[in-house]
Every structure is written in structure tokens, then in C-alpha cells.
Amino acid sequence: MSGPGVGIVGAGAVGQTVAASLVTAGLPERLLVVSRRPGPVQGLAADLQDLAHTARSRSLVEVGEVADLHGCDAVVIVLRTDFKNTAERDIRRGGAAANAPALGELARELRGYGGTVLVVTNPVDLMARRFADVSGCSRVFGIGSNLDSARYRLLLAGYAQVSPELVRGHVIGEHGDRAVVCASTTTVGSRPVAVSVRAVVEDLQRRPALIRNGIGRTRCGPAGAVLSTLRKVLGLVDGIEELSVPYGDVYLGIPLRFTGGQAAPSLPSLTRFERLRLDSAASSLRDAYAQLPALPERIAT
Numbered sequence: 001m002s003g004p005g006v007g008i009v010g011a012g013a014v015g016q017t018v019a020a021s022l023v024t025a026g027l028p029e030r031l032l033v034v035s036r037r038p039g040p041v042q043g044l045a046a047d048l049q050d051l052a053h054t055a056r057s058r059s060l061v062e063v064g065e066v067a068d069l070h071g072c073d074a075v076v077i078v079l080r081t082d083f084k085n086t087a088e089r090d091i092r093r094g095g096a097a098a099n100a101p102a103l104g105e106l107a108r109e110l111r112g113y114g115g116t117v118l119v120v121t122n123p124v125d126l127m128a129r130r131f132a133d134v135s136g137c138s139r140v141f142g143i144g145s146n147l148d149s150a151r152y153r154l155l156l157a158g159y160a161q162v163s164p165e166l167v168r169g170h171v172i173g174e175h176g177d178r179a180v181v182c183a184s185t186t187t188v189g190s191r192p193v194a195v196s197v198r199a200v201v202e203d204l205q206r207r208p209a210l211i212r213n214g215i216g217r218t219r220c221g222p223a224g225a226v227l228s229t230l231r232k233v234l235g236l237v238d239g240i241e242e243l244s245v246p247y248g249d250v251y252l253g254i255p256l257r258f259t260g261g262q263a264a265p266s267l268p269s270l271t272r273f274e275r276l277r278l279d280s281a282a283s284s285l286r287d288a289y290a291q292l293p294a295l296p297e298r299i300a301t
């Protein structure tokens with residue numbers, strides 16, 4: 001087998017859409033779908049096999065166990081445990097206590113894994129760190145800031161009535177309420193622009209709410225962010241993705257420049273205000289991580 005093998009853990013709204021996007025793009029030669037519930041995952045695999053054949057994709061879709069993920073080049077984690085999110089602010093952090101034990105358990109089972117792990121499960125900056133801490137894996141990236149950045153560029157393109165391709169700019173920090181808009185280095189058509197950070201932040205918060213109110217869960221945007229990231233981490237294309245990676249003692253989103261699958265931080269210069277916002281996000285994430293449920297004895301690091 002010459003192409004990459006990719007595993008997906010979690011077969012819900014986002015997992016299904018990620019899987020369908022990867023198969024449609026024909027990115028993985030082998031796609032392994034893993035979930036804790038056999039019924040849905042068998043059904044999803046059959047549907048994806050139909051997609052692969054009708055779309056003439058090369059992807060071979062199989063149902064697997066967590067242990068089988070060790071044979072994959074990359075693993076995408078999109079599980080979400082059953083809980084009712086009652087948070088009205090910091091919505092993505094509402095799943096921290098519920099999702100952390102499942103991430104820890106999976107990380108324990110993937111200790112020694114040598115491939116790349118993309119964490120999509122929210123709150124992504126905390127879950128990516130938890131996964132990396134427990135598994136010891138060295139290539140763990142959280143998805144979220146690249147989606148925020150894509151939405152930011154779309155918004156600015158809409159304000160300026162230009163193609164999004166002409167907009168350069170990043171949203172970094174936490175994927176959530178403490179996202180930092182790098183307004184000072186944003187350009188449209190290579191020219192600096194005056195960005196109303198307050199208006200942008202409000203619009204950025206309205207967008208996921210618009211999607212959730214319309215179709216229940218965001219799914220296509222994150223799937224695109226995963227597909228784009230997989231192309232970079234697997235060395236299929238070079239370029240920049242804003243991903244959650246170690247920043248001091250926390251994980252948060254910063255731009256990474258990928259060359260041949262290898263990532264190098266590419267943080268733009270920040271104004272004092274932007275730096276303060278980034279440090280404040282780091283401090284908040286540090287406190288939130290300390291409050292995650294302790295690892296049970298048998299999976300403690």
C-alpha cells in the first residue's frame with residue numbers, strides 16, 4: 001500500500017463529515033473508522049464504502065479497534081462523550097470535564113504511537129494537551145484556530161467585497177472566547193487594513209451560533225480544516241495552518257509553516273495589545289487545565 005492510512009475516532013456529526021470529506025478527496029488509501037458503538041460505525045463504514053465507489057475514490061474504508069490505529073499514519077480524534085452542554089459563555093469549554101477522561105483513556109491506549117494526531121474534540125486546546133501529556137506522542141495538533149482564521153478571512157473578504165484569497169491574516173490563541181485576532185498584520189490585496197477587532201470578534205462568535213441554530217452542529221467547516229491540515233502534516237502540500245501546539249506550558253493556536261510535513265512556528269509580530277490578549281488566553285488555559293478531572297490511577301502518567 002503506497003498512500004497514507006488515516007484513522008478516525010468518533011462517528012458523530014463531525015466524524016461522519018470528516019470521513020466523507022477524506023474519502024471524497026481520496027486522501028487516505030485506507031480509512032479506519034473507530035467508535036465505541038458498533039451499530040453506527042458499521043453503518044457509517046458501509047455508507048462510506050458506497051461513497052468511495054460512486055465517487056471513484058481510491059479510499060478503502062474499514063471498521064477498526066483502537067489498537068489498529070497504531071498502523072495509521074495519522075489519527076483524527078472527534079469523539080464527544082454524552083453530556084448536556086449548559087454553558088452560556090465559553091461554550092466549547094463546557095465539555096472539558098466530560099471529554100477529558102475519554103481523551104485520557106484513548107491516549108493511554110495510544111502510548112508509543114509514532115504518527116500524527118489531530119484533536120478536534122473541544123475544548124480543543126485543553127484536550128490536545130491532555131492527549132499529548134498522557135500519550136507522550138510528539139506530533140499532536142489541535143484543530144480550531146485554522147477554522148477561526150478561515151472564518152476571519154471570509155468575513156474580511158465580505159466586508160471588502162474581494163475574493164478571500166486576497167486576505168492574509170490569522171486568528172490565534174484559544175479556539176473559543178479567548179481567540180486573538182492578529183489585526184495589526186492583516187492585509188487585503190497585500191495592503192494593511194484597519195480591522196475593527198470588536199466587530200470581527202462579534203461576527204466570529206455569531207457564525208458558529210448561526211450554523212448550530214440552523215443545522216444543530218457545525219460539521220463542514222471543521223471537516224475542511226481537518227482535510228487541509230492532513231495534507232500538510234502528511235507532507236502532501238506545504239503551507240501554513242493555525243493549530244494548537246505547545247506554547248510555554250500550555251497548548252494554544254499559532255500559525256505553523258509546514259514544509260515536507262515538518263512544522264515550524266510562524267507567529268506574526270504582535271502589538272502589545274495582541275501579546276497581552278495571547279498571554280491572557282494562555283493564563284486562562286493554564287488555570288482550566290489544572291481544573292480538569294485528575295487522571296484515574298490506572299491511566300495516570
Ligand SMILES: NC(=O)c1ccc[n+]([C@@H]2O[C@H](COP(=O)([O-])OP(=O)(O)OC[C@H]3O[C@@H](n4cnc5c(N)ncnc54)[C@H](O)[C@@H]3O)[C@@H](O)[C@H]2O)c1
Nearest residue numbers: 010011012013014035036079080120121122143144217222
Ligand atoms: N475543533 C473544532 O474546530 C470543532 C468544530 C466542531 C466540533 N468540534 C468538537 O468535535 C467533537 C465532536 O462533535 P460532534 O458534533 O461530532 O459530536 P457527536 O455527539 O455528534 O458525536 C460524537 C461521537 O463520539 C462518540 N464517542 C463518544 N465517546 C467515545 C469514545 N470514548 N470512543 C470513541 N467514540 C466515542 C459518540 O458515540 C458519537 O458518535 C465535539 O467535542 C465538538 O465540540 C470541534
